[in-house]
Amino acid sequence: MTPEEIALTLTELFGTDAVGAMIPPGSWQINTSSFRLLVLLSEDSTWLRVLLPIVPAQEAQPFLGQFLEANFDDTQEVRYALHEGVLWGVFQHHSGTLVSVDLSNAINRLVSLHQARLNDVFNRLIESRIRQIIQAAKQQGQSLQATMQTLERFYAEGVMGEISQTPEAREEVIVAWRRQLERLWNEIDFNP
Incomplete structure (x- = not known):
């Protein structure tokens, strides 16, 4: 040109x-x-x-x-x-x-x-972390449901999430976790 x-x-x-x-x-x-x-x-x-x-x-x-x-x-x-x-x-x-x-x-x-900006790479990082959580859960023999219960307990106890998070906001986050875990759960194989 x-x-x-x-x-x-x-x-x-x-x-x-x-x-x-x-x-x-x-x-x-x-x-x-x-x-x-x-x-x-x-x-x-x-x-x-x-x-x-x-x-x-x-x-x-x-x-x-x-x-x-x-x-x-x-x-x-x-x-x-x-x-x-x-x-x-x-x-x-x-x-x-x-x-x-x-x-x-x-x-x-x-x-x-x-x-x-940072949205795409942030989402890529989050997905990689979720995949690690799924792999760890499967290594421990947990089901999808047990993994979700653990995450819900962590949010209820304040281990995860923000201290000032409202119950509605916490529920939105848990729904997002569930959606991502369900989407990725079967993609990740664990063979001991």
Whole structure:
């Protein structure tokens, strides 16, 4: 893609008001109400990089394993990366073989990562923990029902949950636990 084609694609995606002038030449900054996207050509114009900040690195730190797993399994043509205290969504491509539709798709994917922020990796972490609970329960010979009773007891005794949690909020959490345990219980085999 030429710089002109890149600028045209960015204008089609975001409109002329959001697409800043090239600063410096071969660089664009897209400003919207919810994010700032950077599009950079290498000095020799052979590589294009699109960057979108997701969250501060400190917020991402507990989930780095999940971000790396997402890079392997879920992010498709874009990747998560850490740089200067920020977790970024990044797309890199050789500009000579890049076409407008692929750039548009990559930018849409980056915006999707930005919108998800920590939600997807947090959910991945929670599912992994639930799987560990199921495996431990099965190792102890517990049934699904016995495992649920244990969790309900932990909430009733205050071992789990928040101290100021209302009975209604506790019931919502227990229903969520039950739904997740029922969804994953049969997927996890334990062979002693």
